[in-house]
Amino acid sequence: MIRLTGINKTFKVAKRNPGLSQAVKALFSRETQTVYALSDVSFTVGNGEMVGYIGPNGAGKSTTIKIMCGVLTPDSGLCEINGRVPWKERVDHAREIGVVFGQRSQLWWDVPVIDSLELIKSIYKVPLENYKRNLSELTDLLDLSELLKTPARSLSLGQRMRCEIAASLLHDPKILFLDEPTIGLDAISKIAARQFIKRLNAEKKTTVILTTHDMQDIEALTERIILIGKGHILLDSNMRELKARISGFKTLTIEYSGPAPMPHPEWLVLDSREGRLSLRFDARKFPVADAISYLSGSSCSANTNIQDISVSGITAEEMAAGLYKEFNI
Secondary structure, eight states, rough: OEEEEEEEEEEEEEEEEHHHHHHHHHSSSSSEEEEEEEEEEEEEOOOEEEEEOOOOOTTSSHHHHHHHHHHSSEEEEEEEEETTTTTTTTHHHHTTTTEEEOOOSOOOOBBBBHHHHHHHHHHHHHHHHHHHHHHHHHHHHHHHHTTTTTTTTGHHHHHHHHHHHHHHHHHHOOOEEESTTTTTOOHHHHHHHHHHHHHHHHHHOOOOEESSSSSHHHHHHEEEEEETTTTEEEEEEEEHHHHHHHTTTEEEEEEEEOOOOOOOOOEEEEETTTEEEEEEEHHHHEEEEEEEHHHHHHOOTTTTTTEEEEEEOOOOOHHHHHHHHTTTO
């Protein structure tokens, strides 16, 4: 069980104007600004849940993950994970969690990956039988056989991420924190990683907290979404309920020549380039036929030559964009 109540976290960031004189001045008198990374963040995650923790850059996602991992201490508030306070009981807590940071590595840079995994085995005191079983399973599922003897520095980003996932799961963690876990993976590797995480959750009831900008990962893996923006929790919803709530939205893509059609002020422009325009609109307010008539009518541009129109339901990325616009983040 993961429980966060009233978590607050601030950082002091040094600021100065450009130029050598300003750099010298900053040596003696430094100007700082307080950044509120998290403000009254509260949520609960049950055992075996898979939760998507989403938000734009700078929203506070990674800060929350680091607090739950015990890497950061909040200014105030309560965080309990399986009865422990992460930053107070870091050793015992670390034995029960696995962490993958897409921008950080837990592999030793200049040694073969297998040596890093052996060191991780020793650090976590994984029994030899469990280690061999887990290593064999992870090697097969993540296709690591050709990578284990290669130094981490010689791996591509996608190859390294597969090894990072394996390193995080060697000790059978009860909770898995994934921060941009599929960054750099090709389409086949992404599908394999998603299937592996779903299998891990189904067979071992591993709790998964996933933060990513790849909404296809969120859609494929999670049933619950927590939206954070500017340090505040803005939405905590079941994926099915959220889709039902916005199912009336459609995406209309127009290919044209001449002047660009002028969309209705209430519509969201998803993509605008010469000869192509993608719009999101509420089909409950604007039936598809009316929306097409509006764009092709004289009220928009009589000189526009519309060559093709396609209408589709909302994608996961468009759903996220709509949420960001709705909450002004």
